[in-house]
Amino acid sequence: MLARLLKSLKAVSAPVLMTVLAAFTLAIGYFDYITGTDTTFSAIYLFPIAAAAWSVNLPAAYALSILSSLLWVSGDLEAGARYTSVFVPLWNLAARFALFVFGANMVAALRRLHTDLERRAAERAIKLTEEIGRRERLQRELLRISEREQERVGHDIHDSLCQHLTGTALAAEVLAENLQSSNSPERDNAARVVALVEEGIALGRNLARGLSGVEVSQNGLMAALSDFAVSTSELFNISCRFECPEPLFIEDDTAVHLYRIAQEAVGNAIKHGDAEDVVIRLESSDGGCTLRVIDNGLGLPAKPAEDKGMGFRIMSYRSELIGGNFNVRRRNPKGTEVICTLPIAELVS
Numbered sequence: 001m002l003a004r005l006l007k008s009l010k011a012v013s014a015p016v017l018m019t020v021l022a023a024f025t026l027a028i029g030y031f032d033y034i035t036g037t038d039t040t041f042s043a044i045y046l047f048p049i050a051a052a053a054w055s056v057n058l059p060a061a062y063a064l065s066i067l068s069s070l071l072w073v074s075g076d077l078e079a080g081a082r083y084t085s086v087f088v089p090l091w092n093l094a095a096r097f098a099l100f101v102f103g104a105n106m107v108a109a110l111r112r113l114h115t116d117l118e119r120r121a122a123e124r125a126i127k128l129t130e131e132i133g134r135r136e137r138l139q140r141e142l143l144r145i146s147e148r149e150q151e152r153v154g155h156d157i158h159d160s161l162c163q164h165l166t167g168t169a170l171a172a173e174v175l176a177e178n179l180q181s182s183n184s185p186e187r188d189n190a191a192r193v194v195a196l197v198e199e200g201i202a203l204g205r206n207l208a209r210g211l212s213g214v215e216v217s218q219n220g221l222m223a224a225l226s227d228f229a230v231s232t233s234e235l236f237n238i239s240c241r242f243e244c245p246e247p248l249f250i251e252d253d254t255a256v257h258l259y260r261i262a263q264e265a266v267g268n269a270i271k272h273g274d275a276e277d278v279v280i281r282l283e284s285s286d287g288g289c290t291l292r293v294i295d296n297g298l299g300l301p302a303k304p305a306e307d308k309g310m311g312f313r314i315m316s317y318r319s320e321l322i323g324g325n326f327n328v329r330r331r332n333p334k335g336t337e338v339i340c341t342l343p344i345a346e347l348v349s
Contacts, residue, residue: 017051018052018060021051022048022067024048025045025064025068025071028041028044028048028071029041029071032072033074033075041072042072045071046100049061049107050103053108054107054108058104058105062104064100065097065100068100069096069100072092072093072096073089073093076092077089143318154207154208157204169201172190173194176194203235206235220252221250222244222248222282224259225242225244228242228266228280229241229280232278238275239276240277240278240279242282244281245283245284246283248283248284257318257319257321258291258322258342260314261293261318261338262280264314264315265293265315266278268338269295269297272298273298273336274297275295275296277296279293279294280293281293285341291339291340293337294335295337298334299335300328315338319340322342323342323343327339
């Protein structure tokens with residue numbers, strides 16, 4: 001309540017506030033006079049003085065101190081106070097004025113401390129905001145570097161390894177044809193080598209496609225997740241499927257982050273959960289869309305560790321970047337469900 005009162009006083013101009021405080025002081029002096037000498041109003045005089053010292057300045061508080069001292073002494077005299085010496089009322093006047101000035105200076109000192117504290121808090125808030133912004137920029141840059149490195153590795157696999165395997169497959173195919181023409185008993189083994197190399201080429205291209213960035217057109221995320229589910233099924237020999245009941249069009253950067261979240265969640269389900277059935281589901285929800293990765297693996301431990309690993313932190317941070325809500329929960333009787341809910345503002349209109 002006091003804080004609201006002080007805040008309201010700061011909103012009033014100094015001349016208006018001083019007029020109000022002077023009128024309040026005169027009212028206190030009047031009540032001091034009509035109550036006689038039996039009742040003292042010394043403490044009440046301090047209220048307008050303190051308000052002037054806090055909200056206006058010290059000279060204004062001194063002026064109210066002089067007015068309060070004169071009102072107090074003159075009120076007592078008019079009320080019939082009798083003194084043994086003329087110096088007694090003068091002494092009382094000086095004592096009251098000293099008390100009021102002391103109170104005004106104390107309030108002014110508190111005001112200076114309060115202002116200094118507010119200034120320091122504002123400076124530290126600015127520094128903290130700058131530090132948070134700097135860390136967020138570094139985190140975004142780390143993610144961009146990670147994306148670029150993944151794309152580079154994907155391009156290297158596609159342009160170098162897959163091309164090398166293609167040449168190897170051609171050489172093995174020539175060898176198989178030569179063995180076939182010479183009716184060699186090793187011709188079947190040579191054909192088997194050709195088939196294995198061709199499978200390696202297909203797997204390498206799937207890996208390169210997964211490491212490369214999402215080519216986002218109007219349905220880029222849906223197509224990328226569908227291809228990722230197919231390649232995951234082939235690469236790890238599990239059941240991985242993509243479900244999307246109705247078309248959802250996602251913005252470019254948001255689509256990339258959702259795709260990476262799905263990648264990380266599927267990878268965790270396979271590597272750490274020994275999952276054999278994984279569903280990637282993209283669906284509309286109240287006010288937006290939801291990405292779910294559901295598996296039948298071992299699931300989260302009953303008492304998960306505080307540090308859930310780099311993968312969880314990266315998925316959570318990617319979700320924060322696109323304004324989503326990220327959650328990981330254990331399924332019954334087993335399995336894990338990774339959920340990223342996105343507000344409708346991030347969808348393509």
